[in-house]
Structures are given as structure tokens and as C-alpha cells.
Amino acid sequence: MPSSNRPLSPHLQHYRLPLLAWLSMTHRITGVALSAGTLLVMYWLLALAAGPDAYERAQSIMTSSFGQLVLVGFTWALYYHLCNGIRHLIWDIGYNLDIEGAESSGKLVIVTSILLTTFSWIFGHALSGSPV
């Protein structure tokens, strides 16, 4: 093959990444974000162990509008990583490996993660009775 015809690796500034590439990147990014977000859940747990005052402070941070925004993001990242992780496990046992299958399952992951996030927050607020 003449060298000019060799396939090039995608040039990220010119090549429009396919959906599957975005989904794969998002899996990694949500994985890293969840690792960081775990510190938040840890903080809540440590505060609960420390006593009523610490717990009160943690609750007020979590229920502040910034805290709620972070938690919504955390919830979505968790659901995305969970759903896409299941998608990876299905690939691992050898199913759905063609491009069409990967694309339709990828779209399903996006829709499901958004729906689960929405339902979780609707239920959470309905149960806790907070107005936000």
C-alpha cells in the first residue's frame, strides 16, 4: 500500500466523532466523576457517624441548591455508568457486538439514564416532602 493511502487515526479537530465514541468517552468521564462523587456520599456517612450537629451541617449542604445540582449530576452519572456498564457486560458475554446493535443499545442507555434520574428525583421529593 502506498504510504499516502494508509488509514489515518481520527484527527480530533476535524473528524466528527461517531455516537459510539461519545458514549465510550462518557463512560470513562462518568466513572471518574463517580469516584470523586463518592467523597460526597462518604462525607454524609461520616457526618452521620459523628453526631447530630455534623449531620445537620451535611444535610444543609446537600439540600442547598448547589448541593442539589451536584446530586442531580451525580445521580445521572451513576445511572449512565450503571446502564452502560450492563451494556459492556452484555458485550463481554458476546452479544450485540454489531454496530447497529451497539448504536441502538447506546441510545437506550441515554434515554434510560435520563428517565431514571427524573423518576428518582420526583420520587425522592414526593417521599421527603421537600418543596424543591
Add this chain to the structure above:
Amino acid sequence: MSMRSPLARVRGLGSAKSGTQHFWWQRLTGIALIPLTIWMVVALICVAGADFEEARSFVASPLVTVLLLCLIVALFYHAQLGMQVVIEDYLHAEGMKLAALLAVKFLAVILGLLSALAVLRIALGS
């Protein structure tokens, strides 16, 4: 022609690392985390508006305590495996890479133990 036996050639020439262990444990902890995280999210939604005493007695019930400990072990193991891959893929300076890997591994152990201790303190009421 080589005078070495096939086994001698393979030794020290293969991956020389741990084969499929990383892959396997990532999957195993991932599978464990599917029911554990779903349970955790449902539980957190239920205790979202709980006061101190309610939240504490929830964590202190035996099944919740044990499931939380399982979740902590699986979660921190899974997280450090994932972070390891990310670091290995994007950090190319050998010194930085090693330092980041050590930091992630040590942090996972310390934070995991801290979380487990918090759960146990609540469970044992101290």
C-alpha cells in the same frame, strides 16, 4: 533455531503482569455493584428527608449495615481499578504515572476503611 523450551520462552516474555485479573475483578465488582447501587439509590431516596435518629437507625439495621459494607468494598475496589486504567492510558511520564497510581490505590484503601468505620460506628452505636 532456538535451544530453549517453549515454556522457557514464554516465561518472562508474556504479559509478565497479571493476565486477565484486572479485567476479571473489574467485571466481578461491576456485577456486584448492579444490585448494590440500585438498592443504595432506593434506600437514599427513602431516607432523603430523614432526621438524624431515623437515618442512624436505618444504617444500624443489620441487613443495611452488611449491604453497606459490601457496597463499600465493591465500590472502592471497582473505582481504583477504573482510575488505574485511566491513569495508565493518559499519564505517560513514568514518574507521574507511578505517583498517581500509588495515590489512587492508597486513597482507595484509606477512604474505604474510613467509610467502613463510619458504618460500623453507627451500627455498634459508638
